Amino acid sequence: MNGHNFFYLERLIDTGQTQRAIEMVKSMLSNDPNSAELHSILAGLLLDQGRVEAAEYEALQALNLDSSDAQTHLVYANVLFLKNKPKQALKVTHDALSLNPKSISCLLFLSELFLFLERNEKAYKVLRRALAIDPDSAKVLAAVGNYFLETSSLSESYEFASNALQVDPQNADANLLMGRVSLRMGNLDEALYHAKFVLLNDPDNHEALTLIAQIKMRQSKLFGLFWKVNAYLATLSSGKAAFLLISAYLLVNLFAQVLNDLGFEAISLIVSISWLGIVIYTWVGIPYFKRVLDKELSAFSFNKNF
Numbered sequence: 001m002n003g004h005n006f007f008y009l010e011r012l013i014d015t016g017q018t019q020r021a022i023e024m025v026k027s028m029l030s031n032d033p034n035s036a037e038l039h040s041i042l043a044g045l046l047l048d049q050g051r052v053e054a055a056e057y058e059a060l061q062a063l064n065l066d067s068s069d070a071q072t073h074l075v076y077a078n079v080l081f082l083k084n085k086p087k088q089a090l091k092v093t094h095d096a097l098s099l100n101p102k103s104i105s106c107l108l109f110l111s112e113l114f115l116f117l118e119r120n121e122k123a124y125k126v127l128r129r130a131l132a133i134d135p136d137s138a139k140v141l142a143a144v145g146n147y148f149l150e151t152s153s154l155s156e157s158y159e160f161a162s163n164a165l166q167v168d169p170q171n172a173d174a175n176l177l178m179g180r181v182s183l184r185m186g187n188l189d190e191a192l193y194h195a196k197f198v199l200l201n202d203p204d205n206h207e208a209l210t211l212i213a214q215i216k217m218r219q220s221k222l223f224g225l226f227w228k229v230n231a232y233l234a235t236l237s238s239g240k241a242a243f244l245l246i247s248a249y250l251l252v253n254l255f256a257q258v259l260n261d262l263g264f265e266a267i268s269l270i271v272s273i274s275w276l277g278i279v280i281y282t283w284v285g286i287p288y289f290k291r292v293l294d295k296e297l298s299a300f301s302f303n304k305n306f
Contacts, residue, residue: 009041018048036066043075052082070100074109086116102133108143120151138164142173149180157181172198172205179211183218191215 005028012021025042032038043058059076062069073096080089090113096106107130114123127147130140145160158181164174179194192215198208259268 013045018045021045022049034065036062036069036072039065040069040072040075043072043079047075047078047082052079055079056083068099070096070103070106073099074103074106077109077113081113081116086113089113090117104130104134104137104140107133108140111143111147115147115150123147136167138168138171138174141167142171142177145177145181149177149184154181154184158185170201172202172208176207176211179208183211183215188215188219 005024009021009024009028012018012024022042022045025038025045029035029038029042039058039062043055043062046055046058055075056079059072059079062072063076066072073092077089077092077096080086080092090110093106093110093113097103097110100106107126111123111126111130114120114126124147127140127144130137131144134140141160141164145157145164148154148160149157157177161174161178161181164171165178168174175194175198179191179198182188182191182194192212195208195211195215198205199212202208257268259265
C-alpha cells in the first residue's frame with residue numbers, strides 16, 4: 001500500500017470519516033483486489049457502520065488471502081459476536097491471540113466476551129494481562145474501569161476512570177467511562193460533560209449518544225426510578241437478576257393472598273393491582289428509552305456531504 005495513501009486513510013479513520021474511508025479503500029482495492037490488508041480494513045470500517053453481513057464478507061475475503069493476520073481474525077470475531085455466536089467469536093479471538101499474544105485489542109475484546117458469558121474471573125485475568133503489557137494505556141485502564149463498573153465496584157471504577165483521564169484526557173473510552181460512573185453516582189452534569197466531549201470529536205459515537213439518552217431518562221421524574229433499578233440489575237448475573245425478580249413476584253403475591261385470607265380483600269386487590277402497575281411501568285420504560293435514544297441519534301446526524 002502506498003505510504004501517502006495509508007497516512008491519509010488513517011487520518012480519515014481517526015477523525016471518524018468512516019464513509020469517506022470506505023470509498024477510499026474501495027478505490028484502492030480496484031487497483032489491488034488481492035490485498036488482504038485492504039479487505040481487512042474495509043471489514044472493520046463496515047463493522048463500524050453496523051453493516052455486519054458486508055463486514056463478514058470482507059473479513060472472510062481477507063482471511064482467505066492471508067490467514068496469519070491477528071487483526072483480521074479480531075474483526076471476524078466481532079462479526080460473529082454481533083451475529084449472536086459468542087462461543088465461535090471466543091474461538092476466533094483465541095486464534096487471533098495465538099498469532100499476536102501481546103495484542104491489546106484482542107485481549108480487551110476477549111475480556112468483553114468473557115464478561116458477556118458471565119465468566120468474570122477469566123475476564124479480569126485477561127485484563128490484568130493487558131495491564132501488564134501496557135500499564136499506561138488509557139484504553140486498557142478504561143477497560144478495567146468498565147469491568148469494575150459492570151461488577152458493582154463503583155469506587156474502583158472511578159479510580160481507573162480518573163487514571164485513564166490523567167494518561168489521556170481526550171481518550172473517548174476514558175471519557176465515556178467517567179460519564180457512566182458519574183451517572184451512576186448521580187453527578188448528571190459531569191456525566192453530560194463527558195458525553196458531549198466525546199461527541200464533539202466523534203458526532204456519530206453511538207455509546208456517547210446512548211449515555212446522553214440514559215442521562216435524560218435518569219433526569220425524568222417518571223422514569224428515573226426505572227433507570228436506577230435497571231442499572232442495579234445490570235450489575236447482577238442473569239441468574240441472580242431472574243431470581244430477584246421472581247422472588248419479588250412471589251412475595252407480592254404471597255402478601256396479597258395473606259391479606260385476602262385475613263379479610264382485607266380491598267387492600268389485597270390494591271397490592272395485586274400495584275404489581276400490575278409496576279409491570280406496565282417497566283414495559284413502557286423500554287420503548288421510552290428507545291424513543292429518547294432515537295431522538296438523540298437524529299439530533300446528531302450530520303450532512304454526509306458537508
